[in-house]
Amino acid sequence: MDSEFGLEFVSKFDVVVNALDNLEARRHVNRLCLAAEKPLMEAGSTGHLGQVTVIKKGETECFECQAKPSQKVYPYCTIRSTPEKPVHCLTWAKNLFDLCFGPDDESNLLADLAAEMRQFQSQEKVDGEDVGKRIFKHLFEEDIKKQAQLEDLWSDSRPPPGPLSYEQAMMNTEQSSDAADKDKLETQKVPTVAGDAKGFVASVAKMYGERRDMIGQSSFSKDDPVSMDFVHCAANLRMQNYRISRLSRWDAQSIAGSIIPAVASTNAIVAGLEVVQLLHVLYAKAKKIEMKESQARTVWVRYPEPSRKKILQPSKLQPPNEDCFVCGSRTARVVVKSLKDFKIAAFAKACLQTQLGAHRPALYANGSCIYDPEYPEPGEEAEEEGLHPDWSLEQWGLTSGSLLQVEDEGQGWSINLALREEPDLDEQHYPSGVKVESGADAGEEAAKDMAEKKRKADTEAAEATAAKKAALDASTVSLDD
Numbered sequence: 509m510d511s512e513f514g515l516e517f518v519s520k521f522d523v524v525v526n527a528l529d530n531l532e533a534r535r536h537v538n539r540l541c542l543a544a545e546k547p548l549m550e551a552g553s554t555g556h557l558g559q560v561t562v563i564k565k566g567e568t569e570c571f572e573c574q575a576k577p578s579q580k581v582y583p584y585c586t587i588r589s590t591p592e593k594p595v596h597c598l599t600w601a602k603n604l605f606d607l608c609f610g611p612d613d614e615s616n617l618l619a620d621l622a623a624e625m626r627q628f629q630s631q632e633k634v635d636g637e638d639v640g641k642r643i644f645k646h647l648f649e650e651d652i653k654k655q656a657q658l659e660d661l662w663s664d665s666r667p668p669p670g671p672l673s674y675e676q677a678m679m680n681t682e683q684s685s686d687a688a689d690k691d692k693l694e695t696q697k698v699p700t701v702a703g704d705a706k707g708f709v710a711s712v713a714k715m716y717g718e719r720r721d722m723i724g725q726s727s728f729s730k731d732d733p734v735s736m737d738f739v740h741c742a743a744n745l746r747m748q749n750y751r752i753s754r755l756s757r758w759d760a761q762s763i764a765g766s767i768i769p770a771v772a773s774t775n776a777i778v779a780g781l782e783v784v785q786l787l788h789v790l791y792a793k794a795k796k797i798e799m800k801e802s803q804a805r806t807v808w809v810r811y812p813e814p815s816r817k818k819i820l821q822p823s824k825l826q827p828p829n830e831d832c833f834v835c836g837s838r839t840a841r842v843v844v845k846s847l848k849d850f851k852i853a854a855f856a857k858a859c860l861q862t863q864l865g866a867h868r869p870a871l872y873a874n875g876s877c878i879y880d881p882e883y884p885e886p887g888e889e890a891e892e893e894g895l896h897p898d899w900s901l902e903q904w905g906l907t908s909g910s911l912l913q914v915e916d917e918g919q920g921w922s923i924n925l926a927l928r929e930e931p932d933l934d935e936q937h938y939p940s941g942v943k944v945e946s947g948a949d950a951g952e953e954a955a956k957d958m959a960e961k962k963r964k965a966d967t968e969a970a971e972a973t974a975a976k977k978a979a980l981d982a983s984t985v986s987l988d989d
Contacts, residue, residue, distance in 0.1 A: 515920045518544045523789055525549040525782055531576060535865035536919060538563065538571035542835055543920025547789050547799075549782050556771055558778040558809035562785055562825060565835065567799045572865070573829035573836070583939045588618065589655055590666070594747060594755050598764045601743040602728045605735055608643070609715055609726040612885075621651070636713030641674050643712060644705065647742075648672045652749050669749040677705035677745070696758045699741075701748055708741035730765030739764055774809060781807050781820075799825055833864070833946040839924045840864070845933040845941040847906055852879050853897035858940040860914055864923065872913040878904045901927075 518524060518540045526549060528534045534550070541548040541563065548563040550571055563570050586592070587600050603618045613619070649671045655661075656668035680701035699707070714734050715723060728735045740761070744754040755763070785804055792802035805822040833840040842859055844850050852871070856879050860869040871879035879897065883890035886898045896903070906912075908929040915922045933943060 514918050515540055515543055518546060521546060522793065523547045523549065523786060525786060526551060527779075527782075528552075532865065534571055536867055539834060539865075539916075539919040539921045541565075542570055547793070549785055549789070551778050551782050553771070553774045553778050553809070556774055556809075556811045558774045558781075559806070560778055560781040560785055561806040562789055562799055562804045564799045566828065568825045569828055570832060570835040572834040573826075573832040583936055589658065590661055591746065591750050591752065594743065594752060594760075595763055597743040597746040597750070597752065598739065598760060600746060601739040602764060604647070604742055605726075605728045605738050608712075609723050609735075611725055621647075634716055636716030637709055639716055640709035640712030644674050644677075644708060644745075648677075648745050648749060649674075667751070670751070672701075672745065672748055674705060674709075677748075678702050692756075693758070696756050698754050698756050699744070701745070701754075704741045704744040704748070704754070707737050708745060711735075711738035711741065728764075730761055736761055736764070774811070777809050777820075781809070800827075831946050833923050834921065837946070838922065839926070839946075841928065841945040842912075842925045843928050843930045843933060843943040843945070844901065845929075845931060845935070845938070847902040847908070847927075847929050848900055850901050850941060851897070852899055852901060852904060853884055855879075855901060855942070856881075856884075859942045859944060862940070863942065863944045864914070866914060866916045866921070867918045868916060870915045870917075872915065873904065873906060873910060 518537075524537065524541050524546055526534065526537055528537065529552075534552075538548065538550070542565045545565050548571075549560065550563050551560040552558065562568060586596055587603070591597050591600065600618070604621075606613065607618050607622060612622075652669050652671040656671070662668040683700060711734055715726070715738075719726070719734065726735070728739060730736055736757070740755070740757050743760060743764075746752075747754045785807070788802050788804040789799070792799060792804065804825060806825055808821040808823070809819060810821060811819050828835050830836045844855070844859075856869060856871060860866045860871065868881040869879075870877055870881060877895070880890075880893065880895055883893060883895045884897055886896060890897060906927060908927065910927045912925040912927060913922065914925060930943075933941065935941075937943075
């Protein structure tokens with residue numbers, strides 16, 4: 509989402525045609541087209557399923573009018589100490605890659621390991637293979653021993669994990685005895701434990717060798733062979749620690765990247781439907797008629813189990829959702845577990861960027877900027893601007909019922925947030941400590957909360973004044989006597 513292709517770039521076109529494969533990018537283009545008031549052909553496919561629709565500001569639903577399935581987030585304790593499924597180990601491994609080779613991020617689930625991992629980065633000249641073996645020992649042997657000593661976590665039904673040394677791993681060369689493996693590609697076969705150990709060390713060596721200048725600024729990508737090798741092997745070794753069945757690279761990549769294999773025929777159908785809808789939109793534009801009066805439609809592709817024996821299922825374009833926080837009310841309720849513990853920079857990432865899809869959000873309270881994307885970390889320059897990314901929401905004077913404003917100039921988008929603190933927020937469902945709800949009445953509710961607080965404060969002040977007056981009157985009577 510390069511700034512070069514922002515609002516000014518989109519404004520040059522009559523219509524925008526989307527062919528994107530991730531939620532973040534689709535949200536971004538949706539907001540740019542709304543801000544530029546340009547029609548958007550939005551389309552996507554998942555295996556044999558596909559969909560095409562037309563988005564026009566003020567006339568149809570936008571991409572975010574209906575909630576989209578969000579990526580599953582797992583509780584910290586499950587990822588850090590008690591994984592039970594391969595996906596838990598893959599999530600751990602992806603966080604590990606970012607921790608070892610990415611920028612500082614205190615919200616990383618493995619931030620408690622940061623000091624140990626960063627010590628390897630501080631050395632200018634290192635033997636990458638030696639670093640790989642040292643990281644291996646720390647993660648799969650020493651740290652596992654510590655986890656195993658946490659007796660409260662383990663029982664007969666959930667035994668403690670078993671430490672694995674590099675030497676032990678290299679001796680485990682047992683291949684799968686599954687006869688079906690003979691017909692599989694190498695990437696579809698589960699490697700030996702020795703293969704995982706060797707692959708892990710080799711991937712670390714490559715990062716400290718040919719990619720040394722990228723350490724500190726890398727991030728995991730399922731399409732990058734080195735980072736995928738690291739995550740696959742690290743996840744498999746952790747599965748070995750916790751007695752979880754290990755995965756082939758094929759399966760690991762599918763889960764880590766949330767990949768559903770593309771089907772060429774579906775993509776071709778969807779592309780053809782986009783062209784058809786584009787013609788309808790251009791016709792409506794030429795005739796100066798609204799989308800609902802045109803032949804533009806939302807069209808679903810359903811195969812190989814079509815409904816009513818039709819692969820293509822058209823439906824009318826739906827009007828905008830009044831409660832949509834992007835094209836409708838532009839208001840949302842935000843519930844946080846703790847105002848005292850939530851730092852403003854972490855709030856910007858977890859709420860504004862991850863859940864609300866903002867690209868470079870600035871946050872305002874009472875007309876003053878309290879977070880600027882230009883200063884995401886504390887420092888002299890940030891202080892000169894009166895910004896403190898390491899301050900908590902409470903330190904900024906925010907309370908339950910506070911109203912906040914978010915501005916994202918890059919997307920031409922803004923939203924009002926009604927903040928509420930809820931100490932009992934379920935960590936299992938909201939491990940990031942924040943919940944977002946859209947709704948046109950959020951601002952009204954927040955205003956009511958503020959009014960109620962003011963009423964209580966005024967009542968308490970009046971009662972205190974009355975008490976002081978009564979005490980003064982009593983002392984006056986006493987003196988008169």
